[in-house]
Amino acid sequence: LYVEHPLGQGQSVPLTRDQAHYLFGVMRLAVGASVALFNSRDGEWLGEVAEAGKRGGSLTCRKQTKPLQMPPDLWLLFAPIKKARTDFIVEKAAEMGARRIVPVQTAFTNSDRIRQDRLQAHAVEAAEQCGGTFVPEVSALQKLDRLLADWPEERQLMFCDEALVGAGQALRDAGPGPWAILIGPEGGFSDDERARLMRADFAYAVSLGPRILRADTAAVAALTVWQQVLGD
Numbered sequence: 444l445y446v447e448h449p450l451g452q453g454q455s456v457p458l459t460r461d462q463a464h465y466l467f468g469v470m471r472l473a474v475g476a477s478v479a480l481f482n483s484r485d486g487e488w489l490g491e492v493a494e495a496g497k498r499g500g501s502l503t504c505r506k507q508t509k510p511l512q513m514p515p516d517l518w519l520l521f522a523p524i525k526k527a528r529t530d531f532i533v534e535k536a537a538e539m540g541a542r543r544i545v546p547v548q549t550a551f552t553n554s555d556r557i558r559q560d561r562l563q564a565h566a567v568e569a570a571e572q573c574g575g576t577f578v579p580e581v582s583a584l585q586k587l588d589r590l591l592a593d594w595p596e597e598r599q600l601m602f603c604d605e606a607l608v609g610a611g612q613a614l615r616d617a618g619p620g621p622w623a624i625l626i627g628p629e630g631g632f633s634d635d636e637r638a639r640l641m642r643a644d645f646a647y648a649v650s651l652g653p654r655i656l657r658a659d660t661a662a663v664a665a666l667t668v669w670q671q672v673l674g675d
């Protein structure tokens with residue numbers, strides 16, 4: 444269970460109404476039951492139910508069961524697409540160990556709004572289900588132009604573009620990072636965006652093969668390629 448509260452020996456951890464509903468209403472846990480807790484800072488702890496109510500409750504931390512496992516310093520930048528497919532991208536990025544997830548607005552992005560809280564909740568659920576000890580932050584929607592203008596020079600960008608078939612760069616020659624991956628919207632990148640990215644010193648233009656992948660497929664493929672070549 445992901446909590447905001449600090450975790451440590453003997454620490455009492457209050458539960459929100461939703462968490463109490465899930466643990467005591469849905470899972471039917473009672474006082475004394477064990478629950479695995481994590482908060483992205485203190486690793487995983489074994490918690491014991493101390494108070495169980497309909498609208499709240501608390502757990503007591505008994506012992507640490509896993510140290511904090513920080514994912515590699517990798518960001519996933521992607522242009523939001525349809526709701527279910529955007530949810531899928533966030534879920535898979537959290538499962539595959541992205542440290543930060545950044546929705547970006549590009550020239551051909553389908554939507555100019557996202558539900559950041561909903562997407563963050565998907566990241567929490569994904570981290571919970573894969574036994575992680577860290578939940579990536581989902582940022583607010585940011586304009587690609589602005590992001591590139593303020594880009595931190597030391598961070599390399601794996602720019603994925605289907606127009607690069609046969610002309611992509613090889614990641615294995617790239618530096619150690621930190622890294623970000625960029626996936627475009629359904630309509631791909633505009634010529635201006637492509638030209639700007641191709642000129643940027645920090646960008647590595649990467650092809651994911653000869654077929655045009657759906658954006659959600661491309662996100663998973665890019666995360667896999669990155670993990671295989673540069674991940675730990």
Ligand code: SAM
Pocket residue numbers: 603604605606625626627628629630631632649650651652653654655656657658659661662
């Ligand atoms: N129209 C489809 C859709 O509805 O999802 C295809 C979208 S494709 C243009 C979306 C993004 O996936 C691209 O901007 C690019 O970042 C990435 N992509 C897709 N195929 C790729 C490939 N073969 N190599 C590199 N990137 C690719």
